[in-house]
Amino acid sequence: MLEALDLDAVQQQVYEALVDGAVTTAELRDGLGLSVTRVRGALGSLEELGLIQRVAGRRRGPDRFLPVEPDVALAALLAAREEELQRARRHVHHLAARFRAAADARDPLDVVEVVVGRAAVMQRVDQLQRGARHLVRGVDRPPYVNSDPDRHDARTGMMPLQGETMRRGVAYRVLYDAEGLATFHSTHTDILACAELGEEARVLTSAPTKMLLADEQTGILPLRTTHYEVASCVVVHASGLLDALSSFFEVLWAQALPLSDFLADDEGDGDGPGLPCDDTRLLALLATGLTDQVMARQLGVSHRTFQRRLRATMERLGVTTRFQLGMVAARLDIGGGVVQPEADRVAP
Incomplete structure (x- = not known):
């Protein structure tokens, strides 16, 4: 010591x-x-x-x-x-x-920096987070440059560097792409661990690009990607271009749906009168627009169990269609009050 x-x-x-x-x-x-x-x-x-x-x-x-x-x-x-x-x-x-x-x-040509190679990209992503003083904003979608197991906490799945950055007072606002939730992240482990540290999380059905912004000083987005990893990136320093990327993020943020209701404490009694916490979490997850198969994975159940749980929730709330379920969610102000329909009625 x-x-x-x-x-x-x-x-x-x-x-x-x-x-x-x-x-x-x-x-x-x-x-x-x-x-x-x-x-x-x-x-x-x-x-x-x-x-x-x-x-x-x-x-x-x-x-x-x-x-x-x-x-x-x-x-x-x-x-x-x-x-x-x-x-x-x-x-x-x-x-x-x-x-x-x-x-x-500075010469305008120095505003944009091209970084080539996976190791170099990882280094710049780490530097961006370590240099942040107030706020990190990110659009999270595949492929993942930080996908190595040794770069994630074995218990929670989150990256230790993000945890360290948040503990020193830097806020995080992250937009998660639906495909990333389907293939890489788990709301029960890494996303929940980040939420417990204060990360604000929202979900987009289809994010247009990966992106990471630190304060109003630096931004990173991929230049070219392979199917499996980010092979190069563009680092954008403070400039009109970075301001445009910041505004673009805010537009995406306004369009996204919150994960906060789904990530609420399981020990709560739910947000609506007489509504169990499991039902609140299910409604919040339905609002994200994910497919039923992906929602079942995030809940840690089979697709059939998910369908059965959804039917039970609809019966408790006295509705027969997902549209009606969305009306209930809006009344209870859960998940932004929107339930995305995969099918109007639940399969028997």
């Missing part, structure tokens, strides 16, 4: 052993299983840092080492590191101001 103070593993072991009561080189060697050379090296560096003090041994006995009270010694190191970080932060702000000033005089 003390790596931030530039203490290596051996220094930490030795210091903590001294805090716990060890006082001589021999005790440290035996207790930690380290060589005398490594123990002495760690003691010397800790002494230079002011974390320990040496007491001469009595009657030619071995020297004893006593730790300086951690609240005092480590607080001094923390204060020094915080001052270094403040200086670095001020310099970063200075560099950012210089960059923006230079951008105003």
Whole structure:
């Protein structure tokens, strides 16, 4: 835990052993299983840092080492590191101001940057998210450049970088394409995990392109794609073109349907009077315009079970067609009040 103070593993072991009561080189060697050379090296560096003090041994006995009270010694190191970080932060702000000033005089050809190769594209996508300060907006659709399993949390399926970015206060608004929900994402894992961190999620039946925007400074969209992955991308810096992409995203956002009702807490009692939470989630999912097969997958049930659950919901609400079901959803203000018809009546 003390790596931030530039203490290596051996220094930490030795210091903590001294805090716990060890006082001589021999005790440290035996207790930690380290060589005398490594123990002495760690003691010397800790002494230079002011974390320990040496007491001469009595009657030619071995020297004893006593730790300086951690609240005092480590607080001094923390204060020094915080001052270094403040200086670095001020310099970063200075560099950012210089960059923006230079951008105003930038050659128009520098507004657009072409990146080729999957690894390079992944790197730029990561850089965009790490550089975001307020808002990341994205249009999510296949193919996926970040589809490697080792780039996703094994439990939730979400990308750790997005989680880190959201935890430092950056908001996310993401439009999910229906095909991506059908083939790649799961509302029970990655999308739900993102929603719990505050991501606003909506769904489009057919998104026109992939896109990622960070604040009003940078945007990325694919240049060419293969069937399986993004092979190249265009990075757009602050400009009229980026403003147009931002406006385009807002138009798509206004047309999309929210996933918030479907992602609501299962422990709730539903949004309508006497309406169970399962029914609320089903109505919200119907509003997305996904096919019945895809909705069944997102609910984790078979197509037949989905049809049976849909029939039961319609019976509880006293309707016989999906149009009537949409009227109920509108009255209860679920999923934007729209139920997309795959078929007017549910198959028997």
